[in-house]
Amino acid sequence: MINDYHMLSGIQKVAILFSVVGESLAMSLVKGLSKTEIRKIRSTLSSMGEISFSVKKRVMEEFYFGFLSERDETKNDGPIQPFEFLAELNDEQLIALLDKEEPPVIAMILAQLEAEKKMLILNKLEPELKGRVLIELGSLDDIPLEGIIEVGARLKEKSTYLPRTAEFSRGGAKEIADMLSGMGSNDQERYMQTLQNENPELYAGVKAFFLTFEDIMEKFPSDQIRTILNSVELDLLPIAFKGLEEEKIAELKDMLPQKKQAMYNDELAGKPQPKREVDNARKLFVDAAKQMEKDGAINLEDILSGGEMVE
Numbered sequence: 001m002i003n004d005y006h007m008l009s010g011i012q013k014v015a016i017l018f019s020v021v022g023e024s025l026a027m028s029l030v031k032g033l034s035k036t037e038i039r040k041i042r043s044t045l046s047s048m049g050e051i052s053f054s055v056k057k058r059v060m061e062e063f064y065f066g067f068l069s070e071r072d073e074t075k076n077d078g079p080i081q082p083f084e085f086l087a088e089l090n091d092e093q094l095i096a097l098l099d100k101e102e103p104p105v106i107a108m109i110l111a112q113l114e115a116e117k118k119m120l121i122l123n124k125l126e127p128e129l130k131g132r133v134l135i136e137l138g139s140l141d142d143i144p145l146e147g148i149i150e151v152g153a154r155l156k157e158k159s160t161y162l163p164r165t166a167e168f169s170r171g172g173a174k175e176i177a178d179m180l181s182g183m184g185s186n187d188q189e190r191y192m193q194t195l196q197n198e199n200p201e202l203y204a205g206v207k208a209f210f211l212t213f214e215d216i217m218e219k220f221p222s223d224q225i226r227t228i229l230n231s232v233e234l235d236l237l238p239i240a241f242k243g244l245e246e247e248k249i250a251e252l253k254d255m256l257p258q259k260k261q262a263m264y265n266d267e268l269a270g271k272p273q274p275k276r277e278v279d280n281a282r283k284l285f286v287d288a289a290k291q292m293e294k295d296g297a298i299n300l301e302d303i304l305s306g307g308e309m310v311e
Helices: 008-019 025-029 035-048 053-065 085-089 092-097 104-110 115-124 127-137 145-159 173-181 185-198 200-208 211-218 222-230 232-240 246-252 258-263 275-294 300-304
Strands: none
Touching: 008 035, 008 053, 085 145, 092 104, 092 115, 092 145, 104 115, 104 127, 104 145, 115 127, 173 185, 185 200, 185 275, 211 222, 211 275, 211 300, 222 275, 232 275, 275 300
């Protein structure tokens, strides 16, 4: 077993890094390796035998606190900073980011913050959770490099779906709903799912203003759907109906005037359509419903909040 860190060569240290974090992640940290160098690293690792935990830890510390913190003069790259995105978040966003996170993750984030922000976050925690987080703060040295990078990447992704500053203000739910209306359907779904997981109360408020094609199909009375159908170009209806049950499509077609039913493009309805085209056609339904609200014909908040509707 290898127990002496000081006896390791440079290539042996890199080989240990490969063994601890995996080849894929290691290659993203040690950039510019040729295929020949990678083969040498693999060969070195296979010949090294068992490596003690203390040696692995020293190697990880060297790479994280040494190599990664120095500027690579040949490539002009800066250090890897998995938590750099935190500087762009305000206090409310930081609190939302850490909601429902485990104590080690909260502690990891607190370690990146200035003292004043540390206290702000800690004071928002329940007493029991606060104690566990404080304990974890004293054990961060035991977290391996790959864990730090993974947590940083996950939280950075999560932070992109946090409500922005204005959205925490009163009336912010409607602002978020308006913002979502300009997104693609995939981004809308991801944002709403994240919001539902991280802030159910805000999610419920947004849902009362955020209108989707599915809401129109499921919650609008027949007479209102009929009005919307007649406002959308006839050739776009088969595209918007893609993915609906045949029974529902037949019901919608029956709402059209007889002349439009006769002109309905069944050939187009039988052809696959790009998701982007389907999303664009369905957005016309949402736009028409919002125009009806502007005209005073409907109240979207009443419909979307689950209030009883009478036909």
